[in-house]
Amino acid sequence: MNKWIKMFTKESSLIPLMAILLGLLFGALVMLMGGYNPIKAYLALFNKVFGDLYNFGETIRQITPLIFTGLSVAFAFRTGLFNIGAEGQFIMGSLGAVYIGTQFSLPWYIHAPLAIVVGGIMGGLWGAIAGYLKAKRGVHEVITTIMLNWIALFFTNYVVANFLRAPGQQRSEMIQPSASITLNWLSQVFDNARLHLGTLIALLAAIVFYIILWKTKQGYELRAVGFNPHASEYAGMNVSKNMINAMLIGGIFSGLGGAVEVLGVFKYQSISAGFPGYGFDGIAVALIGANTPLGVVLAAILFGILTFGAPGMKLGAGVPVEVIRIVIASVIFFVAASGIVKSIFSLFKRGKEEVLEK
Amino acid sequence: MSILSILSELVHNTIVFSTALIFAALGGVFSERSGVVNIALEGLMIVGAFTGAVITYYVDMSLGGSSWSPWIGFIVAAVVGILFSLFHAAASVTFKADQVVSGVALNFLAAGATVYLVKILFNGAGQTKTLQNVFTKVSIPFLSDIPYLGKAFFTAYPTSYIAFILVAVSYFVLFKTPFGLRLRSVGEHPRAADTMGINVYKMRYLGVMISGALASMGGATIALTTTSNFSHNTVSGQGFIALAAMIFGKWHPIGAMGAALFFGIAQALNSLVQVLGITKYIPVDFIFMLPYILTILVLAGVVGRAVAPASIGKPYEKGSR
Numbered sequence: 001m002n003k004w005i006k007m008f009t010k011e012s013s014l015i016p017l018m019a020i021l022l023g024l025l026f027g028a029l030v031m032l033m034g035g036y037n038p039i040k041a042y043l044a045l046f047n048k049v050f051g052d053l054y055n056f057g058e059t060i061r062q063i064t065p066l067i068f069t070g071l072s073v074a075f076a077f078r079t080g081l082f083n084i085g086a087e088g089q090f091i092m093g094s095l096g097a098v099y100i101g102t103q104f105s106l107p108w109y110i111h112a113p114l115a116i117v118v119g120g121i122m123g124g125l126w127g128a129i130a131g132y133l134k135a136k137r138g139v140h141e142v143i144t145t146i147m148l149n150w151i152a153l154f155f156t157n158y159v160v161a162n163f164l165r166a167p168g169q170q171r172s173e174m175i176q177p178s179a180s181i182t183l184n185w186l187s188q189v190f191d192n193a194r195l196h197l198g199t200l201i202a203l204l205a206a207i208v209f210y211i212i213l214w215k216t217k218q219g220y221e222l223r224a225v226g227f228n229p230h231a232s233e234y235a236g237m238n239v240s241k242n243m244i245n246a247m248l249i250g251g252i253f254s255g256l257g258g259a260v261e262v263l264g265v266f267k268y269q270s271i272s273a274g275f276p277g278y279g280f281d282g283i284a285v286a287l288i289g290a291n292t293p294l295g296v297v298l299a300a301i302l303f304g305i306l307t308f309g310a311p312g313m314k315l316g317a318g319v320p321v322e323v324i325r326i327v328i329a330s331v332i333f334f335v336a337a338s339g340i341v342k343s344i345f346s347l348f349k350r351g352k353e354e355v356l357e358k
Numbered sequence: 359m360s361i362l363s364i365l366s367e368l369v370h371n372t373i374v375f376s377t378a379l380i381f382a383a384l385g386g387v388f389s390e391r392s393g394v395v396n397i398a399l400e401g402l403m404i405v406g407a408f409t410g411a412v413i414t415y416y417v418d419m420s421l422g423g424s425s426w427s428p429w430i431g432f433i434v435a436a437v438v439g440i441l442f443s444l445f446h447a448a449a450s451v452t453f454k455a456d457q458v459v460s461g462v463a464l465n466f467l468a469a470g471a472t473v474y475l476v477k478i479l480f481n482g483a484g485q486t487k488t489l490q491n492v493f494t495k496v497s498i499p500f501l502s503d504i505p506y507l508g509k510a511f512f513t514a515y516p517t518s519y520i521a522f523i524l525v526a527v528s529y530f531v532l533f534k535t536p537f538g539l540r541l542r543s544v545g546e547h548p549r550a551a552d553t554m555g556i557n558v559y560k561m562r563y564l565g566v567m568i569s570g571a572l573a574s575m576g577g578a579t580i581a582l583t584t585t586s587n588f589s590h591n592t593v594s595g596q597g598f599i600a601l602a603a604m605i606f607g608k609w610h611p612i613g614a615m616g617a618a619l620f621f622g623i624a625q626a627l628n629s630l631v632q633v634l635g636i637t638k639y640i641p642v643d644f645i646f647m648l649p650y651i652l653t654i655l656v657l658a659g660v661v662g663r664a665v666a667p668a669s670i671g672k673p674y675e676k677g678s679r
Contacts, residue, residue: 158643320477325470333463339453
């Protein structure tokens with residue numbers, strides 16, 4: 001138990017906690033300025049999420065892809081890379097899954113796993129492109145991943161529109177039932193909320209994340225490269241191979257997220273002008289989760305609750321849902337500029353000391 | 359359609375689509391030349407488009423319809439862009455935050471805050487009302503009378519002319535003035551610049567603020583010329599294309615303009631291709647992809663290598679080595 005308390009009182013977890021608090025406060029301020037009641041709004045948010053079984057189940061559904069993309073971004077971070085490409089890897093993952101799901105007829109015990117694996121590989125390869133370009137060509141991964149996001153979006157639209165399209169619809173055909181990973185019995189318990197096996201896979205992925213990074217030689221190298229690429233190079237590690245691997249594994253996490261979203265929730269891939277957004281939220285999730293697997297899961301839960309509950313604020317207090325984007329943005333901002341949070345800390349500390357001196 | 363009128367249409371649309379990109383890419387040049395990565399161009403453009411549209415709308419209402427209102431909207435957008443960019447400057451220069459993360463946060467904030475405000479101001483609607491007065495095209499006398507191409511080149515929105523003038527001004531400021539030299543020096547070697555008595559923090563703040571003004575003007579251009587309103591997808595990724603244009607243009611104003619024109623052609627081709635029915639042969643999605651693929655190829659050194667300012671992305675700590 002002590003270990004747990006220590007884990008949450010370390011500075012590394014205090015800063016995200018402070019940032020979340022400040023973010024929520026800032027959101028409240030924005031609501032006040034807009035003439036809304038923030039307490040009523042936040043209560044409505046929690047009421048939406050925890051009010052009934054269906055919405056609670058749907059919140060879990062919302063959390064699932066965030067765990068995947070959060071892990072994806074966090075994994076790259078550990079190697080000193082910034083993966084803004086979770087969005088594209090996610091889309092490529094769903095494309096792979098929807099392709100297998102619609103174009104093949106297989107028994108369920110092969111079909112769904114194959115679709116998931118192909119989705120993961122597609123996402124992984126998409127990430128590896130950025131890793132390769134960084135390692136071999138010195139191209140900054142931030143730019144390539146942003147560009148790859150858009151390419152993935154249009155490429156997926158092209159494939160869906162031309163090869164997988166349901167007649168007269170802006171989406172692909174439905175996947176075969178054998179590729180579905182919906183948990184019917186659980187879904188019924190939760191009033192037909194779209195619960196699926198992907199949530200379990202997400203938690204497993206978090207464990208795999210932990211094992212790879214902290215229990216294997218490869219993971220040691222990845223972390224070493226992230227910590228100090230020059231020293232690692234000197235110690236005989238292959239820095240560029242590690243960069244590619246990090247982006248590959250990170251991409252696999254996102255790809256899996258996209259795959260289970262398609263196979264468990266929507267059952268089709270739509271032709272879309274924009275991104276689903278889970279990849280960008282994954283950046284926030286990873287940052288707030290301090291790039292640890294447990295942190296990512298907790299941050300994803302927080303984000304899932306905030307984003308799923310936002311429409312409740314609209315209903316219960318009339319607050320536009322965008323206010324949650326403002327909260328999320330300010331949380332990232334406070335995590336990024338942890339200097340601000342630290343100076344607020346030291347203000348408190350100084351305050352205390354002054355009191356003591358008196 | 360005759361070849362010449364198609365060409366004329368293409369040139370005209372290219373200029374229209376490029377204008378916003380030129381503004382924002384120039385903004386990127388100033389920020390990154392001073393050593394601050396600016397992923398936030400997208401967010402700054404969103405803020406500019408929002409401010410431009412909203413201010414123009416209200417000024418128009420109070421003046422009872424005036425051709426001046428878009429000008430006021432445009433200028434206020436630049437000012438608000440400067441203010442908004444201060445978040446980025448404070449986080450990345452003063453608090454030494456990771457500049458990319460700070461930029462990401464700003465993009466989030468811009469997307470959320472603008473739509474939130476639009477909903478408050480316009481009774482829950484997701485977009486502003488359609489603006490009655492936006493920029494109208496101006497013809498340059500005589501030159502615009504040249505058959506076909508005169509109209510293409512010399513009948514354009516005033517913002518386009520401003521953008522091209524600003525390219526020349528930026529080039530002059532960056533490469534021919536002491537200010538430009540100082541700005542570039544803090545991006546290349548802040549320690550050396552500091553030794554020479556240049557205030558690194560001040561220069562970086564200025565770089566980011568100039569980028570805020572320019573990118574925001576770019577966003578306002580979109581709202582005040584092509585869309586005539588502001589909604590969540592008015593900017594939709596153009597800030598990222600501008601970022602690509604800046605890199606494609608090798609952090610140089612004229613290069614950035616060239617790249618922006620190139621990406622503008624890609625967009626202009628899109629609409630043209632759809633009109634002419636060429637989509638049967640080249641899928642439109644591939645034309646959409648083109649700018650992004652090209653950017654990667656450029657960066658990968660296939661089309662000539664781009665070198666970023668040496669100290670980009672590194673916070674400067676006074677007295678550190």
